[in-house]
Amino acid sequence: MWLFSAWTWHRPRWKRDGWNQSKLHRRIRSLNSIDRRFRRGKPMKIREETISGGCQCGAVRYHSEKIFDNAHICHCRMCQKAVGNLFAALVAAPNDALQWTRGSPDVFQSSDQGERGFCSLCGTPLFYRGKNSGRTNLTIGSLDNPQRVEPHRQEGVESRIPWFSRLTAITDEAATGADGDGEWARSITATNRQHPDHDTDGWP
Ligand SMILES: [Zn+2]
Numbered sequence: 001m002w003l004f005s006a007w008t009w010h011r012p013r014w015k016r017d018g019w020n021q022s023k024l025h026r027r028i029r030s031l032n033s034i035d036r037r038f039r040r041g042k043p044m045k046i047r048e049e050t051i052s053g054g055c056q057c058g059a060v061r062y063h064s065e066k067i068f069d070n071a072h073i074c075h076c077r078m079c080q081k082a083v084g085n086l087f088a089a090l091v092a093a094p095n096d097a098l099q100w101t102r103g104s105p106d107v108f109q110s111s112d113q114g115e116r117g118f119c120s121l122c123g124t125p126l127f128y129r130g131k132n133s134g135r136t137n138l139t140i141g142s143l144d145n146p147q148r149v150e151p152h153r154q155e156g157v158e159s160r161i162p163w164f165s166r167l168t169a170i171t172d173e174a175a176t177g178a179d180g181d182g183e184w185a186r187s188i189t190a191t192n193r194q195h196p197d198h199d200t201d202g203w204p
């Protein structure tokens, strides 16, 4: 009897209460989502930092004097599709600070909760904007200086590609243009129609 009591005592409470594993996981998930809602409710820091960027063809350009401290990557399936990639890397500008300095993006309403902006001429994905969020999450790859904005959070992890964590360990091949006689790379450079990584007076 004593042995039985000791054994009972040492069992975790969720087991003593007759909880099974899936009930426990449901509870953990619901606590996580409460925690997420709490964090989402907190005001995000805004940094005074000038950013600019745009699409590949240069028809759409943007500029902001402020960005949120929310640089992140999102693995959700909708972001994967919207950017045609394994994840979306995003950083937000306040809507009232963001200026479209050339052209304007086209928008796809991807759900009742948000929309996705892109250049309709060249297809570059430019942003995700949540309804009533007051901010526009710009694609970090479309910034003129993407290296300056380092993501510090992962979201949408339910759809993270299983081999994502192994990507940095795969073999480094050569830099662009190192193959063959360089003719191919020279031709790309000579005929490059991509807008440069800074504002221009006119393009092309
Ligand atoms: Zn474009």
Ligand SMILES: [Zn+2]
Residues within 6 Å of the ligand: 074, 075, 076, 077, 078, 079, 080, 088, 156
């Ligand atoms: Zn997402």
